[in-house]
Amino acid sequence: MEELVRMINSDFRYKGQRYQLDLEISRGECIGIYVDDHMTAGSACHGIFNGSTVMQRGKSFLHGKRAGIQKVEEWLQQSCVIIDKHRFTEKALTVQDYVIALDANQHIYTITDRQKKMYEKSTADMMQRMGLRLDWKQSLAVLPILDYYKLSLFKAWFAGSEIIVVDRLTEILRGPDVVEFMKCVQVLQEQGIAVVLLDMDEDYMFAYADHIDVVREQQLCYHLYPEEYGDKLFQVLGWEQERSGLQSGQGGDADSRTMFSVREFTLSGLSPMNFEIRAGEIAFLQDDNYRTGSSIRACFLDHIGWQAGSLQLNGKYLDRYDLRHFLGKKIAVQTAMPDRHGGVLFDNLTALENLTLGLLPKAGKRLMRKRMIQNILQEASTVFSEKELLKPLSEWPLAERLRLSYYKWYLLRPDLLICLFPFAGQESIHREMIIDMLVQCARRGMAVWMVSSNIDVICEGTENLEFLERLRFLSS
Numbered sequence: 001m002e003e004l005v006r007m008i009n010s011d012f013r014y015k016g017q018r019y020q021l022d023l024e025i026s027r028g029e030c031i032g033i034y035v036d037d038h039m040t041a042g043s044a045c046h047g048i049f050n051g052s053t054v055m056q057r058g059k060s061f062l063h064g065k066r067a068g069i070q071k072v073e074e075w076l077q078q079s080c081v082i083i084d085k086h087r088f089t090e091k092a093l094t095v096q097d098y099v100i101a102l103d104a105n106q107h108i109y110t111i112t113d114r115q116k117k118m119y120e121k122s123t124a125d126m127m128q129r130m131g132l133r134l135d136w137k138q139s140l141a142v143l144p145i146l147d148y149y150k151l152s153l154f155k156a157w158f159a160g161s162e163i164i165v166v167d168r169l170t171e172i173l174r175g176p177d178v179v180e181f182m183k184c185v186q187v188l189q190e191q192g193i194a195v196v197l198l199d200m201d202e203d204y205m206f207a208y209a210d211h212i213d214v215v216r217e218q219q220l221c222y223h224l225y226p227e228e229y230g231d232k233l234f235q236v237l238g239w240e241q242e243r244s245g246l247q248s249g250q251g252g253d254a255d256s257r258t259m260f261s262v263r264e265f266t267l268s269g270l271s272p273m274n275f276e277i278r279a280g281e282i283a284f285l286q287d288d289n290y291r292t293g294s295s296i297r298a299c300f301l302d303h304i305g306w307q308a309g310s311l312q313l314n315g316k317y318l319d320r321y322d323l324r325h326f327l328g329k330k331i332a333v334q335t336a337m338p339d340r341h342g343g344v345l346f347d348n349l350t351a352l353e354n355l356t357l358g359l360l361p362k363a364g365k366r367l368m369r370k371r372m373i374q375n376i377l378q379e380a381s382t383v384f385s386e387k388e389l390l391k392p393l394s395e396w397p398l399a400e401r402l403r404l405s406y407y408k409w410y411l412l413r414p415d416l417l418i419c420l421f422p423f424a425g426q427e428s429i430h431r432e433m434i435i436d437m438l439v440q441c442a443r444r445g446m447a448v449w450m451v452s453s454n455i456d457v458i459c460e461g462t463e464n465l466e467f468l469e470r471l472r473f474l475s476s
Helices: 037-052 071-081 096-101 113-117 121-129 143-156 177-191 202-208 290-298 320-326 353-361 370-382 398-412 428-443 453-459 465-470
Strands: 003-014 017-019 025-027 030-035 056-063 082-083 162-167 196-200 211-216 217-225 258-266 273-278 280-285 309-312 314-317 331-335 416-420 447-452 471-474
Touching: 003 071, 003 121, 017 037, 017 082, 017 280, 025 196, 025 290, 030 202, 037 071, 037 082, 037 162, 037 196, 037 202, 056 071, 056 082, 082 143, 082 217, 096 113, 121 143, 121 177, 143 177, 162 177, 177 196, 196 202, 202 447, 258 447, 273 314, 273 447, 280 428, 290 370, 290 416, 290 447, 290 471, 309 320, 314 320, 331 398, 353 398, 428 447, 428 453, 428 465, 465 471
Parallel strands: 030 196, 030 211, 082 162, 162 196, 280 447, 280 471, 331 416, 416 447
Antiparallel strands: 003 017, 003 025, 003 056, 211 217, 258 273, 258 309, 309 314
8 A cells, every 4th residue: 555654763742741653654544543541642643633743753754755744744734634523513504615615625726626526426426425415505503413424524535635534433423323434434445545543442443443553651552453463363352363273284385575684784793694584484593602692682682782784674674762662562582491581471470461461562451351361361272271371380391381482472473583592401302392383483474583503403303394494594
């Protein structure tokens, strides 16, 4: 889809408060924005489109090209229409007055131009598709509430708007009316108009949004996509897909999409690295003296950063802020010892608590927590017993804690899984389990970057042919 507007690594100001809110909108897509407090964060998000929330720092783009902050803000105000609970009730105002009135959106420049467009065939066709059978001279104030809001959508199309912001209409429209209203929204999406839903009704958001941005504590926490949890794991999030569980049997080839690449990537005391890892691939980097692995660990886990070069993840160039922001979400680091400090599991929590701790924030703290936990428990029970999942990890043997740590990444599905010396100190039977979990993660489309030594011994000792097929050696 063609990108309309993008603001990344952004700081905004609204009523003296600082917000970190990225924004990416493409033509014809529907984005949901779910906030923890609509009076503060919700109003700040609303303000991005009407000009009351000011961007102070960050990178901004229009139609895929870099643009200044002021230019982007002006474009948003001219190209967006906000449909909210406010309704015109002036009895003298007619349907025609409302539709042809000039406002901030000037894509049709004069009243005369708009009057001519009223009688074009495309206008009549669009009204018919929206189920609007109105007299132009009819009073706007007497329209049924659903017709009024459908007319608001029609006006946005009529004026040439490129983005429609729908703010909390579920608070005033009944269920069947919401469905009818959203049918009209989808008609406009087919015309290439982008839609932003600002709402706190999660069922509504999950039913219609292509992806949902979760804003908590004045910052964007997660981009939540339908496929992010995979298969039937989280029906609670509104997507009916086939149940997953860990699958057996041969996997397909790694696809051709490059998920992670580095160019002249330089860490302290090491030569520059240049390589690419495709989705579904297990890429191996030899490290016999632990220098490379420790430097990578310091870069990703200790936020030391890198000295030179560039990193690109799923088409996006990363800076040091991204590295910190994506860690544990789009970038995962797995070590031989799964327990904290530096691991991915908390020893004093149950296995279920460890899984939900990572998964629940993706949906926001109000999104049907109890049902979601039950779905996590049900899905994880295909791999571990329910009795074990409810025990503290301190009572689990190391091998099962390891399996759970990989399973956590399997559920979270980051773009990049970095495995630092995964076989160090492990018995041969545990090594086979780790190999199996690496393959399961690769099947989920992750790029797996493994740093280790003695890979020849590992390869000779395994019967997992899929692991050998997916394995590719990187030059250090």
